[in-house]
Amino acid sequence: MVKLLGRMGYGGQIKDSGQVTQASNDGGIDGIIKEDVLGFGRLHIQVKRYARENSVGREDIQGFVGALAVAQSNKGVFITTSRFTSGAKEYARSLNGSTHVVLIDGMELARYMYDYGLGMQVEQVIELKKLDADFWDEMKDA
Secondary structure, eight states: OHHHHHHTTTTTTOTTOEEEOOSSSOTTOOEEEEOSTTSOSEEEEEEEOOOTTOEEOHHHHHHHHHHHHHTTOOEEEEEESSEEOHHHHHHHHTOOSSOEEEEEOHHHHHHHHHHTTTTOOOOOOOOOOOOOHHHHHHHTTO
């Protein structure tokens, strides 16, 4: 997910702007992207890989907001391969204060991966050509 957000432009031109945290005892943060060269701005990421029939609830989002507070951050992206409950979405929308959390569900994740070519290979490129009328109009004067 750090690679995807990097392709989306987060981290800009900063070399090695994204880092994946350790697998366990990560404090509720799975990845961090530095938004500026000096590291003042940071975007924190939480990822849940769930089966399609499972969903991420409000409690998970509240836990992530707590992890952001501990990390002294006010910006986060919570990504799941499944979906969010209505309670989770409403809670994220209600954070109109100093903390902003963006939720990305499985369908949005797939669309972003496709749009930004993450894990994709171009299978076929088709080139279509049409006659350049301006080119041929100039030729009859020559």
